[in-house]
Amino acid sequence: MMAAAKYSPLTTHVLNTGDGIPAARMALSLHRLDSQLMIWNMLSVGTTNKDGRCPGLIGREAFSPGMYKLRFETGSYWESLGQTSFYPYVEVVFTISDREQRFHLPLLMSRFSYSTYRGS
Template sequence: MITLSSHVLDTTLGSPAHNMVITLTTPAGDRVTAKTDNDGRCKNWGDINFSAGVYCLRFETAEYLQTHHGKSFYPFVDIHFEMLEDGGHYHVPLLISPFGFSSYRGS
């Protein structure tokens, strides 16, 4: 079984980025939109049944960064990643600031 979660952290404030819109696009082109919770986490992808393939998470960063920092160089961040059939749980964190971001495969 494949599962997916994400976590957005604001590295400038040192706190979770809550209420950020994230859109997941599946290999078939299906899309589901969700928001990060108060802890900056997201794991509710509706009724998506994950299978192997290349997925994309689009983090809508502009509104969050403009609200909390008054500026945003990146209007959104797209992270493309591949999930394997025997991959188990995938966790895709995003670390953001008004002028930079990074990501990695978490646990």
């Protein structure tokens, strides 16, 4: 259920650095922590496009300060390419304090490593 907003204040880009290509057709999900119950609530799911991007993760109206995580289904992605991977999934947890800013969270990955950073 992708957010139906034109503009998402949170974007991601997944790159298969082992092969030097965007990671197309990777499933991912966005979650927010309920700070009272201490449980993760799923906000949206999606799949990266041919450029390794997943637009429309969350609309501005639903984007509030708090702790979030993006879960990337890396194991399934590598399996779809007929390869194995050390990491069955990657979860990146981050905190949003200013909902007016734009946040870009790239994932650079190979079968045996990954890195991420806050982009612009």
